[in-house]
Amino acid sequence: xxxxxxxxxxxxxxxxxxxxxxxxxxxxxxxxxxxxxxxxxxxxxxxxxxxxxxxxxxxxxxxxxxxxxxxxxxxxxxxxxxxxxxxxxxxxxxxxxxxxxxxxxxxxxxxxxxxxxxxxxxxxxxxxxxxxxxxxxxxxxxxxxxxxxxxxxxxxxxxxxxxxxxxxxxxxxxxxxxxxxxxxxxxxxxxxxxxxxxxxxxxxxxxxxxxxxxxxxxxxxxxxxxxxxxxxxxxxxxxxxxxxxxxxxxxxxxxxxxxxxxxxxxxxxxxxxxxxxxxxxxxxxxxxxxxxxxxxxxxxxxxxxxxxxxxxxxxxxxxxxxxxxxxxxxxxxxxxxxxxxxxxxxxxxxxxxxxxxxxxxxxxxxxxxxxxxxxxxxxxxxxxxxxxxxxxxxxxxxxxxxxxxxxxxxxxxxxxxxxxxxxxxxxxxxxxxxxxxxxxxxxxxxxxxxxxxxxxxxxxxxxxxxxxxxxxxxxxxxxxxxxxxxxxxxxx
Amino acid sequence: xxxxxxxxxxxxxxxxxxxxxxxxxxxxxxxxxxxxxxxxxxxxxxxxxxxxxxxxxxxxxxxxxxxxxxxxxxxxxxxxxxxxxxxxxxxxxxxxxxxxxxxxxxxxxxxxxxxxxxxxxxxxxxxxxxxxxxxxxxxxxxxxxxxxxxxxxxxxxxxxxxxxxxxxxxxxxxxxxxxxxxxxxxxxxxxxxxxxxxxxxxxxxxxxxxxxxxxxxxxxxxxxxxxxxxxxxxxxxxxxxxxxxxxxxxxxxxxxxxxxxxxxxxxxxxxxxxxxxxxxxxxxxxxxxxxxxxxxxxxxxxxxxxxxxxxxxxxxxxxxxxxxxxxxxxxxxxxxxxxxxxxxxxxxxxxxxxxxxxxxxxxxxxxxxxxxxxxxxxxxxxxxxxxxxxxxxxxxxxxxxxxxxxxxxxxxxxxxxxxxxxxxxxxxxxxxxxxxxxxxxxxxxxxxxxxxxxxxxxxxxxxxxxxxxxxxxxxxxxxxxxxxxxxxxxxx
Numbered sequence: 005x006x007x008x009x010x011x012x013x014x015x016x017x018x019x020x021x022x023x024x025x026x027x028x029x030x031x032x033x034x035x036x037x038x039x040x041x042x043x044x045x046x047x048x049x050x051x052x053x054x055x056x057x058x059x060x061x062x063x064x065x066x067x068x069x070x071x072x073x074x075x076x077x078x079x080x081x082x083x084x085x086x087x088x089x090x091x092x093x094x095x096x097x098x099x100x101x102x103x104x105x106x107x108x109x110x111x112x113x114x115x116x117x118x119x120x121x122x123x124x125x126x127x128x129x130x131x132x133x134x135x136x137x138x139x140x141x142x143x144x145x146x147x148x149x150x151x152x153x154x155x156x157x158x159x160x161x162x163x164x165x166x167x168x169x170x171x172x173x174x175x176x177x178x179x180x181x182x183x184x185x186x187x188x189x190x191x192x193x194x195x196x197x198x199x200x201x202x203x204x205x206x207x208x209x210x211x212x213x214x215x216x217x218x219x220x221x222x223x224x225x226x227x228x229x230x231x232x233x234x235x236x237x238x239x240x241x242x243x244x245x246x247x248x249x250x251x252x253x254x255x256x257x258x259x260x261x262x263x264x265x266x267x268x269x270x271x272x273x274x275x276x277x278x279x280x281x282x283x284x285x286x287x288x289x290x291x292x293x294x295x296x297x298x299x300x301x302x303x304x305x306x307x308x309x310x311x312x313x314x315x316x317x318x319x320x321x322x323x324x325x326x327x328x329x330x331x332x333x334x335x336x337x338x339x340x341x342x343x344x345x346x347x348x349x350x351x352x353x354x355x356x357x358x359x360x361x362x363x364x365x366x367x368x369x370x371x372x373x374x375x376x377x378x379x380x381x382x383x384x385x386x387x388x389x390x391x392x393x394x395x396x397x398x399x400x401x402x403x404x405x406x407x408x409x410x411x412x413x414x415x416x417x418x419x420x421x422x423x424x425x426x427x428x429x430x431x432x433x434x435x436x437x438x439x440x441x442x443x444x445x446x447x448x449x450x451x452x453x454x455x456x457x458x459x460x461x462x463x464x465x466x467x468x469x470x471x472x473x474x475x476x477x478x479x480x481x482x483x484x485x486x487x488x489x490x491x492x493x494x495x496x
Numbered sequence: 497x498x499x500x501x502x503x504x505x506x507x508x509x510x511x512x513x514x515x516x517x518x519x520x521x522x523x524x525x526x527x528x529x530x531x532x533x534x535x536x537x538x539x540x541x542x543x544x545x546x547x548x549x550x551x552x553x554x555x556x557x558x559x560x561x562x563x564x565x566x567x568x569x570x571x572x573x574x575x576x577x578x579x580x581x582x583x584x585x586x587x588x589x590x591x592x593x594x595x596x597x598x599x600x601x602x603x604x605x606x607x608x609x610x611x612x613x614x615x616x617x618x619x620x621x622x623x624x625x626x627x628x629x630x631x632x633x634x635x636x637x638x639x640x641x642x643x644x645x646x647x648x649x650x651x652x653x654x655x656x657x658x659x660x661x662x663x664x665x666x667x668x669x670x671x672x673x674x675x676x677x678x679x680x681x682x683x684x685x686x687x688x689x690x691x692x693x694x695x696x697x698x699x700x701x702x703x704x705x706x707x708x709x710x711x712x713x714x715x716x717x718x719x720x721x722x723x724x725x726x727x728x729x730x731x732x733x734x735x736x737x738x739x740x741x742x743x744x745x746x747x748x749x750x751x752x753x754x755x756x757x758x759x760x761x762x763x764x765x766x767x768x769x770x771x772x773x774x775x776x777x778x779x780x781x782x783x784x785x786x787x788x789x790x791x792x793x794x795x796x797x798x799x800x801x802x803x804x805x806x807x808x809x810x811x812x813x814x815x816x817x818x819x820x821x822x823x824x825x826x827x828x829x830x831x832x833x834x835x836x837x838x839x840x841x842x843x844x845x846x847x848x849x850x851x852x853x854x855x856x857x858x859x860x861x862x863x864x865x866x867x868x869x870x871x872x873x874x875x876x877x878x879x880x881x882x883x884x885x886x887x888x889x890x891x892x893x894x895x896x897x898x899x900x901x902x903x904x905x906x907x908x909x910x911x912x913x914x915x916x917x918x919x920x921x922x923x924x925x926x927x928x929x930x931x932x933x934x935x936x937x938x939x940x941x942x943x944x945x946x947x948x949x950x951x952x953x954x955x956x957x958x959x960x961x962x963x964x965x966x967x968x969x970x971x972x973x974x975x976x977x978x979x980x981x982x983x984x985x986x987x988x
Contacts, residue, residue, distance in 0.1 A: 018735045046735075093745070144716040145733050152716030179715045185703045191712040194698065198690040203726055206686065211677045218725025220683040222808045223671045224636040224644030226721030231794040233710025233718060234695055235771070236779050240791060241637050243510045243538075244784045247775040251768055253585070276743055279727070283739040287728050292736045298807060299732060302723040305801030312848040313793050316714045356804040359866075360883055361948070366891045367863035374851075374859045391852055399858045401984050402896040409890075409951070431984065448984050456853070459901070491983035492893050492923065492940050 008172050009033060012085035014078055014102060016043040019119050020091035021050035022147025024072065029054055029148065030176040031067030036074050037081035044074060049293075054148035056413070057300045059352035061149075061307060063375070064325035078102065079109040086111075087172060089141070091119040099123065100131045107133055115169055117141035122189040125158030136162035139169055142190060143178075146296075149303045151179035151320040154190045177324035179317070207282065208275055215286040230306055231316050301355060337383065337471060342478040345419035345435065346383065348376035352415050363409040370404060373434045373447035376418035380432065384471040386464070394456050395464065397430065401450040405487050408444045415439035422479045423488065425472040428453040428461045433485045446487050500664050501525060504577035506570055506594060508535040511611050512583035513542035514639025516564065521550055521640065522668040523559030528566050529573035536566060541785075546640035548905070549792045551844035553641075553799060555867070556817035570594065571601040578603075579664060581633070583611040591615065592623045599625055607661055609633035614681040617650030627652035631661055634682060635670075638788075641795045643671035643812040646682045669816035671809070699774065700767055707778040722798055723808050793847060829875065829963060834970040837911035837927065838875065840868035844907050855901040862896060865926045865939035868910035872924065876963040878956070886948050887956065889922065893942040897979050900936045907931035914971045915980065917964040920945040920953045925977045938979050 011027050013020050016038035024047050027034050036047065051072075058066060075081040082088055088106050092098060099118060106116055116138045118128055129135030140156040153173050157166050166182065173180040183190050189197060206212045212220070228237045235247070242250030287295060310318025340346075349372055359365040377399065381387065386397055410416055416436055423431040434447040455462040464472075501524060505515050508530035516539050519526050528539065543564075550558060567573040574580055580598050584590060591610060598608055608630045610620055621627035632648040645665050649658050658674065665672040675682050681689060698704045704712070720729045727739070734742030779787060802810025832838075841864055851857040869891065873879065878889055902908055908928055915923040926939040947954040956964075 018733060144720075145729075150716050150719060152712065154712065179711070181708060181711050181715070183704065183708075185701070187701075187703055191698060191704050191709060192716050194694050195691050195709070195713065196717060198694040199687050199726060202686050202690040206683060209677070209679075211679055212675065212683050214727035216673060216676075217683060217687070218728050219671070219673050220644065220646065221687065221721050221725035222723055223673070223812065224642050224684050225688060226718070226723070226725060227642060227795055227798055227809060228636075228791070229713050229718030230722035230798060231714055231718070232791060233713035234691060235706035235710050235775050236787070237637075237791075239775055239779055240784070240788060241510060246772070246784070248768060248772045251771065276740060279743065280738070280740045283727050283731055287731055292732070292738070295728070296732060298805065299720070299724060299729075301805050302802065302807060303719055305805065306719055306722060306798055309797030309801060309848070310794065313790065313797065315790060315794060317719060320715065356801070360880065361888050361890065365866060366869075366894065367859055367866040370862040370894075370896075371859035374857060377858075388852065396853050398853065398898070398901075400898050402858065402862075402894070402898070403984050404862075404894040406890070406892050406894070450984050489983050490893075491981050492895050492942050 007175065008086045010035070010084045010086055012037070012081040012083075012088045014038070014081060014088065014090050014106070015092035015119075016040075016047050017091065017093075018046075018145055019143065019147060020089075021047045022054075022145060023089050023091060023119070023143065025050045025054035025148040026176055026178075028070040028072055029058055029066060030070070032070040032176070034070055034072050035081040035083070035085065036072065037076075037078050038074075047072070050148070053146070053296055053300060056297070056352075057149055057304050059415075060301075060354045061304045061321070062325065062328075064328040066328065078105050082106055082109045082114070085114055087115045087117065087169075089117050089119065094120060094123065096123055096127055099128055103128060103132055103138065113137070115139065115165055115172070117169060119143060121193045124186055124188060125156050125161060126186060127158075129158045129160050135160035137165050139165055140190070141169060141173065141180075142193075144192070146300065146303070149300060149307070151177065151307075151317050152192065153178045153180050154183055154192060155180050156183045156186055156190055158186060174323075175327070177320065179320045204275070204279075207279055213286070214279060214282040218286065231310065304354075305356070337385075340383070342475045343481075345421040345479070345482065346380065346475075347417065348379040348383075348420040348434070349418035350415065351375075351417075353410055353412050355412050358412045363411055366404075366406060369406060369436060369445045370402065370447070372416060372418055372436055373402075373404070373449070374399075376420055376434050376447075377432065377449065377451070380420045380422075384475070385467045390465070390468075391456070395462060396454055396456055397451040397464075398454045399449050400452050403448040403490065405446045405490070406444075407446070408438070408442050410438055410444050416444065421482055421485060422472065422475050423448075423485075425469070425476050428463060430472060433488060435485070446485065448485075448488060448490075499667065500578045502527070502576045502578055504529070504573040504575075504580045506530070506573060506580065506582050506598070507584035507611075508532075508539050509583065509585075510538075510637055511635065511639060512581075513539045514546075514637060515581050515583060515611070515635065517542040517546035517640040518668055518670075520562040520564050521546055521558060522562070524562040524668070526562055526564050527573040527575070527577065528564070529568075529570050530566075539564070542640070545638070545788055545792060548789070548844075549641055549796050551907075552793075552846040553796045553813070554817065554820075555843075556820040558820065570597050574598055574601045574606070577606055579607045579609065579661075581609050581611065586612060586615065588615055588619055591620055595620060595624050595630065605629070607631065607657055607664070609661060611635060613685045616678055616680060617648050617653060618678060619650075621650045621652050628654035629657050631657055632682070633661060633665065633672075634685075636684070638792065638795070641792060641799070643669065643799075643809050644684070645670045645672050646675055646684060647672050648675045648678055648682055650678060666815075667819070669812065671812045696767070696771075699771055705778070706771060706774040710778065723802065796846075797848070829877075832875070834967045835973075837913040837971070837974065838872065838967075839909065840871040840875075840912040840926070841910035842907065843867075843909075845902055845904050847904050850904045855903055858896075858898060861898060861928060861937045862894065862939070864908060864910055864928055865894075865896070865941070866891075868912055868926050868939075869924065869941065869943070872912045872914075876967070877959045882957070882960075883948070887954060888946055888948055889943040889956075890946045891941050892944050895940040895982065897938045897982070898936075899938070900930070900934050902930055902936050908936065913974055913977060914964065914967050915940075915977075917961070917968050920955060922964060925980060927977075938977065940977075940980060940982075 010033045012035045014037050118140050125140045142154040144150040170180045238250045239247050307317050311321050357364050357368040421433045430451045436445040452461050453464040504527045506529050610632050617632045634646040636642040662672045730742045731739050803813050849856050849860040911927050913925045922943045928937040944953050945956040
């Protein structure tokens with residue numbers, strides 16, 4: 005499948021808004037249809053939350069943001085779409101009639117996906133003329149951050165459509181999970197529903213409040229499930245004897261009368277009131293927006309940690325970033341402009357970079373410079389392949405002037421000027437700027453080229469030397485940076 | 497309750513071993529009874545995994561490790577215990593007879609807790625002479641990392657025992673959740689059991705493999721549950737209209753026939769084989785120990801992020817660290833030895849500090865120095881209260897010599913030498929050492945005292961000036977640090 009450029013999203017509630025944010029931030033043009041008045045506000049908010057999260061989540065550069073337009077009909081929204089995503093409320097009839105409308109307004113190869121959390125794709129296909137191109141793609145809120153999308157083919161779904169949608173969802177950073185068999189509620193929502201049902205009983209019977217149930221999850225097994233799920237966790241609970249031992253130990257408990265198996269609590273006005281008021285007591289100290297940001301900050305940190313640990317949702321991010329970086333690499337060394345200091349880093353200051361003085365901690369200044377050095381290294385050819393081949397540059401000395409403060413959620417960027425190159429030695433000078441133009445800090449660094457096997461200094465490759473010298477020829481003409489060569493204590 | 501010093505643990509499997517690790521690392525002496533041969537190995541492993549995790553998790557200093565002894569009888573183990581923790585397999589009869597044995601061998605005020613995941617405390621109390629002191633304290637694997645412990649009182653449990661055990665579990669860094677009503681399986685395991693049952697059906701019916709089920713959790717709602725649980729998550733899924741709207745939208749789905757309500761799948765040899773072999777396929781590329789470490793690394797990172805974001809399990813850690821720090825603060829300024837450079841930081845290098853060169857990233861050198869500066873500030877009186885009162889020191893210049901490499905899981909420590917103090921200015925010199933004694937880096941820093949309201953320089957308090965000058969009087973006599981006052985480029 006060629007890279008998808010145009011997608012239509014029908015329905016812009018919480019799920020539709022999440023789809024739209026993920027799509028445009030991944031460089032895809034989106035046409036939206038939703039007749040409700042709040043749609044545009046809702047989508048704007050979703051995009052701004054997603055931007056805020058992505059700025060913290062991604063170290064790779066994201067593509068230019070896709071265009072977004074609101075259309076006045078399904079027909080208009082679908083006109084040029086290569087993929088149409090349905091995200092309207094759960095009603096078989098409305099979905100079926102929407103798919104008929106979509107069908108008659110799209111190219112025959114356009115993929116149509118449904119965000120339904122439980123309806124069978126075969127039922128959704130019933131009234132379609134070309135049912136082969138419909139597939140369920142069930143995402144999870146917040147759609148712009150959670151990688152999971154369950155792909156469920158109906159009886160008539162083309163095999164090719166499964167493959168093409170798998171590719172497509174991967175290309176926007178998701179983890180498509182193809183469900184083997186078509187069953188109502190698929191996998192995740194069956195699990196969720198069983199918990200939801202049990203939780204309702206616990207509230208109904210005054211065993212626990214909504215807060216206590218949430219605490220029982222997030223201080224305990226929730227922390228396990230963010231990384232391993234159910235079976236892998238239990239594998240470890242069985243000790244070294246593993247899964248078989250676990251089952252022999254805990255399997256029989258299943259036959260104890262622990263859960264409410266048969267009944268569903270009735271949603272009386274009383275029960276709804278109880279849940280709603282307990283939920284208010286638990287969460288209403290935060291506004292909706294604050295709570296969304298808290299959730300997103302935590303998700304960003306979890307996924308980032310998992311990336312560091314090469315695990316689960318973190319590997320999905322890693323692969324997506326790799327894809328993005330390969331695309332970005334297309335700027336050739338020869339095409340770059342070295343008549344100025346080089347833009348080597350930009351980022352938004354995340355909460356965790358801020359210390360008790362209410363500003364970005366001193367060590368994060370060096371972190372920014374370290375990322376900038378990495379990027380500069382890639383430009384001169386000391387990239388991951390070069391490192392694999394057994395050589396790299398190590399920083400041996402650093403001098404930072406912390407000139408001004410920067411606060412959470414403000415943007416910073418770094419420019420890099422090459423000062424000297426001589427055999428194994430390279431001296432660079434970074435400047436950290438605030439988005440408003442203020443100079444926040446300077447970083448002067450001496451690097452040595454090292455053989456990674458012997459861990460001792462060695463000569464860099466000819467390509468690197470050539471590139472570094474080419475840059476130096478131009479950077480030599482730039483003004484001498486203020487503060488260069490300073491030592492501590494010769495001012496104040 | 498006075499601080500508990502001695503605890504007996506009966507049963508040293510996965511759960512008992514986890515209890516023991518948490519206890520000894522929190523400075524409590526533990527006497528263990530477990531007749532199985534593997535108990536000692538199991539406990540050693542648990543402690544070594546817990547140590548590894550705690551070194552990364554805690555920035556506060558932990559108390560001296562408690563003593564550990566293996567006893568040859570329940571009687572011997574319980575002799576001086578203030579709390580006895582039962583962690584034997586789930587059998588009402590064995591637990592009842594164990595509690596009789598414990599009762600007759602402990603002081604009447606000793607608290608007895610059961611780790612049962614489902615048996616009613618009232619049933620456990622049935623044959624006890626003093627049932628008032630028994631309470632269920634149900635922990636979650638890995639016990640040394642997950643903060644949740646469900647406290648469930650039986651009909652005869654003393655109110656005071658609930659309070660005292662709450663205090664005790666908080667003192668070892670846990671989050672005690674008191675369950676309102678005594679029901680089988682309490683809260684968390686009722687939820688878990690409903691998921692487990694549904695998951696077994698999905699495997700049994702070939703809808704999904706164990707891997708797919710785990711992926712459906714950890715790439716999706718598992719990431720939400722590590723921080724918010726069920727209700728708070730759904731509050732957000734309802735959009736700004738909140739919980740009531742969510743229920744009106746999704747409540748009715750509950751009456752759809754989505755889950756296997758009534759039946760429990762039978763554990764035929766075939767089903768057990770299927771699960772065990774799918775689980776092998778999913779996880780056997782990692783050894784048990786590797787998988788435990790992966791899990792622990794992820795948990796450490798999640799809990800650390802939550803601490804940064806002041807949320808959920810992270811606040812539990814934060815409060816525990818505060819408690820630990822207050823204890824550690826008891827060293828008076830007057831009692832400190834300033835005839836040498838001051839020990840201001842020690843830590844183990846976590847995985848996420850390591851970069852593509854396979855060693856601790858340059859910016860983490862400054863992070864170590866930054867923590868050391870913070871600690872030095874506390875020693876001279878520029879602590880959190882001082883900062884609250886409106887003043888602080890800001891680093892304005894930094895010079896680092898990166899002299900040697902350090903790798904993941906190696907220990908580092910920092911000493912701090914005061915170089916000069918003059919009104920608003922303070923110059924300090926840090927040395928970062930490897931645990932083997934090698935000097936890894938030096939950090940020279942100029943700090944200025946700042947009024948946090950005007951953000952401009954100001955005079956420090958008299959106490960701070962007095963303390964800094966007292967230290968300087970002694971540090972002046974130390975040898976002049978090599979590299980002091982250096983600038984970049986005057987060597988190599």
